[in-house]
Amino acid sequence: MNVKYIPFKPTQTAYFKERLNRFVAVVELNGEPVQAHIATSGRLGELLVPGAEVLLEASTSKTRRTPFSLRAVRYQDIWVSIDAQLPNRLMRQILVASELPPLVDCQFIRSEPSYSQGRFDFLLESAGQPVFVEVKSVTLVEGGIALFPDAPTERGRRHLNNLTVLCSEGNRCAVIFVVQRSDATACAANRQTDPAFAEALAQAVHGGVETYAYGCTVDPGGVTLNERLPVLV
Numbered sequence: 001m002n003v004k005y006i007p008f009k010p011t012q013t014a015y016f017k018e019r020l021n022r023f024v025a026v027v028e029l030n031g032e033p034v035q036a037h038i039a040t041s042g043r044l045g046e047l048l049v050p051g052a053e054v055l056l057e058a059s060t061s062k063t064r065r066t067p068f069s070l071r072a073v074r075y076q077d078i079w080v081s082i083d084a085q086l087p088n089r090l091m092r093q094i095l096v097a098s099e100l101p102p103l104v105d106c107q108f109i110r111s112e113p114s115y116s117q118g119r120f121d122f123l124l125e126s127a128g129q130p131v132f133v134e135v136k137s138v139t140l141v142e143g144g145i146a147l148f149p150d151a152p153t154e155r156g157r158r159h160l161n162n163l164t165v166l167c168s169e170g171n172r173c174a175v176i177f178v179v180q181r182s183d184a185t186a187c188a189a190n191r192q193t194d195p196a197f198a199e200a201l202a203q204a205v206h207g208g209v210e211t212y213a214y215g216c217t218v219d220p221g222g223v224t225l226n227e228r229l230p231v232l233v
Contacts (some may be wrong), residue, residue, distance in 0.1 A: 004099070004189070006090045006102040007222035008173070010069050011055040016048050016073065024068055027054055042139060043151045047073045047080055055220055072218055079218040080181040084137040087178035088121055090216075090225055091135050095122055101228070102212055103174065106131050110173040117162045131172040134159045138179040138187065138213075146184035146213065148177055152194045160200040166227035174210035175201075179229065180218060185214035188232040205233045 014036075016028040025048065032220045036056055038052055053074040059067055066221075072079045088111075094100045096108045106124035113123035113132070124131035140150040149156055163173040177187045189198035213229040 002148055004034065004090060004094050006086055006093070006224045008027075008055065008220070009057045010185060011071060011220055012068075013055055014054050014056050014068075016054050016070075021050055024066060025054075027056065027070065028156075029056065029091070033103060034068060035066045036070040037064065037066040037084065038070050039086075040082055040137065040139070041082065041151075042082070042137075043164055044073075044082060044139060045150070047075055047082065047139065059063075071221075075181070076191045078182055080218070081216065081223050082110040082139055082180070083219045086223060087135050087137045087180065090223065091133075091176060091178065092122065094225070095124060095133070101132070102210065103131070115162075115166070117158070126172060129172065131174070132163060132166055133173075134163060137177065138177050138184075138191065139181065141179070141184045144185045146177065146179040146181075146187040146215070146233070147193070148187070149190055149192035149194055149197060150178045152213075154231075157197045157200045160197070160204045160209070160228075161209060164200075164204045164208045167204075167208045172210070173208075174212065175204065177211075177213040177229075177233070178225070179213060179215045179230065180223065182215055182217045182226065184215050184229060186230045186232050202233050 014027040017026045055072040056068040106126045109123040122133040136146045169172045189201045190199035215226040217224045
């Protein structure tokens, strides 16, 4: 697989102060407090701690209430991307080019395909048959294991259950975990935080849903997809 990379726009270094709500943070930039959008609903409790170094992108939207977007946070000696939408942009780039090794036989059809229960992230096609793909953003790593989710997710469990049903009807289905940091050696469901999701993942794998995980290298310039990681079920 060729190197796949999503660049950040020019960034500035700031320091995290507090989280006003799920999507707005206060950070210190050049000694002054400013607000920044957080592009994820995850808890990020181990990452967004007072004084943590963060990377900001200036907003170009005239309708945005926050002048900056918080793209990454330094955790110990690595950068962690916290933009939950970035994995979809990265994976779309790879799937359109048919360069993800497990799915190289698939042709990209469209993003966000609808079906009877809602939408998935991507629809591919292989040998004239549909292939449904769901992508999950992972930011939490404990003891070298990337864990999803970092907060209970009914939506994530529903996606897995629907993939399992589609797979039982003869469709090919896959879920891809994109770990937005470089210190993971494997990926697993976060059973302690969301046992229902962990059970849904186990049932999905048992039902034939393909499960993949990939790590990333993050630096102030952007995010690069790394090699495949094992998924522990």
